[in-house]
Amino acid sequence: MYKTIREVHEAYDTKKTTPLELTRHYFSEIKKSKHNAFITICEDRATKQAELQTHELNTKYSGKVPRQEKPLFGIPIGIKDVLTMDGVRTTCGSKMLDNYIPPYTATAVEKLENAGAISLGKLNMDEFAMGSSNENSAYGSVIHPTHPDRVPGGSSGGSGTAVAAGLCFAALGTDTGGSIRLPASFCGIVGMKPTYGRISRYGQIAFASSLDQIGPMTKTVEDAALLCQVMAGQDAYDSTTSDAPVEDWQKAVREVENTPTAKGYKIGVPQEYFIDGIHPEVRKAIENTIQVLKSQGAEIVPISLPHTQYAVATYYVIAVSEASSNLSRFDGVRFGVRPPQAMEAKNPVEFYKKVRANFGPEVKQRIILGTFALSSGYFDAYYRRASQVRRLMRQDFENAFKEVDLIVSPVCPTTAFKLGEKSKDPLQMYLSDIFTIPASLAGLPSMSVPVAKDSEGLSIGIHLIAPRFHETVLFKMAGIIEKVTP
């Protein structure tokens, strides 16, 4: 199979395959697959688009892929089911939206499709993106791509499995506290969360609005860079998007991959991220990679991020508070499933309760926690205090980035755990995100790049964190790591 988008385009140029043939190949793989990675497939829509592109390639484009105009020409992708597509069912992994057909398309998806990408369908996920294992989906757990007794990570578990198992060429995920990076690490692919404000959240069903970001999940760093640069930029429909210049990150990755050297880079290694709870094989893999970077000329600098131990507590207060507010819109009035018993309600409160019985147990738990943290008498002790600690965590990073260009750590203390292993203990599950949460709270671009496998063959990812809007250095270092690790 083709490794990069560039290789697919060369195959189109030389008529080795066509967009239609590649699209049909993926639908055939999706139908054979037992991973439960997709919730909805859009076979007619995608096939029509692929037919048109195949025709245009031979006519309008004279047999040559229009790379400038359509950098993702004929690339079949999967879309996490948290992103809206006009006319395509979007469930967000929830029974609440089982019948929801959005009347509009998310900006990120629209940009990819305008660049020529073909959307194959909507990928499974934890309900409302709340989870670290993809066991919270109302449409069933997603299975790990290579180890059927394991979780793929969450919440973008369908995206992780689909890319790793060859069910689509690339995928979109979303990341609030690690939901792109964790499944990327568990599934052995590249996953990137851009700076908060890089990519429009318009059409992303909100979980925690001050943290949510869309990002690419791909087989290679180069493709992640390309997808990211296509999606990035200011959007009138999302006032938090930035006008920071978008660079040619694909080109930057190709340059470093041609001459990989880490010379001149100062890489920070935070002591607080190498705690006792890390699995020894994960620790070894990350330490080995740091040694490789050192041998490639990087300067390794021990650093401290002193508020790291408070990350999970801070994150869960803030994320659930925002979620409890965002999810109040699911009231059964304008969209979503309204169960018949709701129509017999005697008053609005009873009506809402009957409708909101459609939420799954983890979503209810987070709404209750968030409502508590925002409620009168508790706001200062929980939400306000957590937001103050968040500021301190951001300052930790700002201080560290005075000394270093990048920070590296493990993505997760473990490799993919077993289905059911942590689902009864929410706190243990939340601690899976301990290394990815701080960058989310600080709004920093960060990335998971596969570097090794453990003795059971499970993937281990290294976690890279860069200063705000410094995606270039992030992609370059990711490209170097991809090139110099086995």
Next chain:
Amino acid sequence: MVEVNEALIKKVAELSRLELNEHEIKAYVKSIGDILKHVDQLSTVNVDGVEPMYYGVDGSLRLREDVVIPFPTDENGKPKVLKNAPEVMHDGFKVPPIIG
């Protein structure tokens, strides 16, 4: 430190417009109690004079022109947004009577 008991869970569930059964209430007393115990470590951090970080972006958000952008309509000229309504009446969202 707050004590998480059935009364608290019931009260917050009511505020959240969620209906819980006895089994769920018991389960949440345990799991939310565990989570809040972990969260209580935030009380040990010195946050004197620290401005809370409530937003993901710095400074104020930009404003845009206040212009009317027509909402998408279907082939019959009806607003597409109504297509998802559980019940529609006269191009509006239909809800059960709320004034007795």
